[in-house]
Amino acid sequence: MNHQLIDLWLHSPSELNAEQTSELHAHLQTCAECKRIYHGWESSASLIQSAGLVRAPAGFSARFQASLAERRRREHRRQVRIFLLVLFGAILAASILLLVRFFSDHPPVQVLSQGIHFFSTAPQRLLEFRYILSFWLGQVPPIYLIGAAIILSGWVFILLFGWILAIKRITHQGVRQ
Amino acid sequence: MSPNESEWLIRAQNGDDEAFTELVTTYQNPVYNLCYRMLGDAQEAEDAAQETFWRAYQAIRRYDRSRPFATWLLSIAAHYCIDQQRKRRLPTLEIDDWMEEVLPDLTPDPERSVSKAQEHEMLRRMLKGMNPQDRAALILRYWYEFSEEEIARSLQISVSAVKSRLYRARLRMADLWQSEQSSLAERIRDESPAY
Numbered sequence: 001m002n003h004q005l006i007d008l009w010l011h012s013p014s015e016l017n018a019e020q021t022s023e024l025h026a027h028l029q030t031c032a033e034c035k036r037i038y039h040g041w042e043s044s045a046s047l048i049q050s051a052g053l054v055r056a057p058a059g060f061s062a063r064f065q066a067s068l069a070e071r072r073r074r075e076h077r078r079q080v081r082i083f084l085l086v087l088f089g090a091i092l093a094a095s096i097l098l099l100v101r102f103f104s105d106h107p108p109v110q111v112l113s114q115g116i117h118f119f120s121t122a123p124q125r126l127l128e129f130r131y132i133l134s135f136w137l138g139q140v141p142p143i144y145l146i147g148a149a150i151i152l153s154g155w156v157f158i159l160l161f162g163w164i165l166a167i168k169r170i171t172h173q174g175v176r177q
Numbered sequence: 178m179s180p181n182e183s184e185w186l187i188r189a190q191n192g193d194d195e196a197f198t199e200l201v202t203t204y205q206n207p208v209y210n211l212c213y214r215m216l217g218d219a220q221e222a223e224d225a226a227q228e229t230f231w232r233a234y235q236a237i238r239r240y241d242r243s244r245p246f247a248t249w250l251l252s253i254a255a256h257y258c259i260d261q262q263r264k265r266r267l268p269t270l271e272i273d274d275w276m277e278e279v280l281p282d283l284t285p286d287p288e289r290s291v292s293k294a295q296e297h298e299m300l301r302r303m304l305k306g307m308n309p310q311d312r313a314a315l316i317l318r319y320w321y322e323f324s325e326e327e328i329a330r331s332l333q334i335s336v337s338a339v340k341s342r343l344y345r346a347r348l349r350m351a352d353l354w355q356s357e358q359s360s361l362a363e364r365i366r367d368e369s370p371a372y
Contacts, residue, residue, distance in 0.1 A: 007344075010344050010347045010348055010351075011340060011343075011344045012340075013347070036351070036355055037348065037351045037352075038351075039351075039354075040350065040351025040352060040353075040354040040355050041347045041348075041350060041351040041354070043354050044303065044347075044350040044351060044353070044354045045319070047296060047299070047300050047303075047354075048300065048319045048320070049319070050296070051296075051297060051300055051320075053206055053207065053210040053320065054206075054209065054210045054213045054214070054222075055206050055209070055210075056205040056206050056208075056209035056223075056226065057209075057219070057223060060201075060205045060209065060223070060226070060227075061198055061201040061202040061205055063227065064198070064201050064227055064230050064231075065194075065198050065201075067227065067231075068194065068231075068234070071231055075235070
């Protein structure tokens with residue numbers, strides 16, 4: 001009795017040599033269990049062979065093409081959401097860290113008293129600041145003031161434009177993987 | 178791989194959607210067949226095949242052109258189908274729907290058509306009776322004639338694991354075949370007027 005041969009055959013059906021094959025067939029005459037397995041797999045294999053490929057339904061690639069734009073939109077929206085979540089998460093984490101650091105050096109009572117002091121003296125400081133500002137601006141020729149205002153507003157405009165452009169690009173195209 | 182396919186691949190990797198659609202048209206049948214054999218349901222197979230191509234589309238830039246494209250694509254499909262089956266149990270397919278979708282009545286001999294449909298339904302039930310990993314190995318081996326090394330690469334397992342899976346799959350198919358034959362014999366006996 002050699003039940004191992006059926007195991008060997010099941011492992012690699014095409015790799016049994018002639019001697020092993022004839023030994024297996026001789027064994028199958030006497031062993032009902034091995035014969036059952038042998039015929040079971042032989043029949044299954046021929047069933048698989050006759051089955052062939054199942055064809056994709058008509059219009060499959062057209063449906064894929066049609067869904068591509070929508071899938072891309074969904075993916076971009078997902079990426080934008082992830083990007084914004086990460087960004088806000090990072091900002092939140094950094095803020096919490098800074099607050100923790102700040103309050104570890106300055107006790108809340110001290111911060112509160114300093115805050116009250118600051119706001120109660122703020123009108124006086126504002127008056128002093130306005131006085132200093134008007135004094136120095138009075139010393140500068142008007143042409144320089146106009147030039148400085150143009151340069152400053154130019155930079156603000158460039159930064160604002162770049163920021164809007166970046167947001168628009170992320171919204172429409174998503175973040176590259 | 179044909180020269181056309183190589184060109185489509187290069188173009189698809191450079192972001193050409195039309196070239197990718199050509200690849201979809203070329204490989205839709207093998208991918209759909211794998212999904213159908215894995216899932217046993219026409220609608221689920223279509224969804225899985227569409228998802229496979231979408232995943233391939235997203236990852237096409239990372240595809241290594243030294244590997245056969247079919248192996249890479251079928252690997253994505255097999256992994257997706259295995260994951261789907263892990264997530265839930267498959268619903269039973271109605272035989273009438275299946276016959277309508279998969280086997281349109283084109284043959285002139287109705288008896289032969291019914292017998293063929295019964296065989297296909299039996300095969301579907303047998304495949305469903307196996308575990309998804311073994312089924313994937315069996316399908317890649319016998320429908321796509323992948324070598325054990327190719328199956329190992331596709332399923333990202335070792336060659337010895339592929340051998341074990343194929344062994345288990347053949348043994349299970351042999352058992353399922355016997356069960357199918359027994360239930361068929363029982364049905365014939367029950368339907369016989371002599372009983």
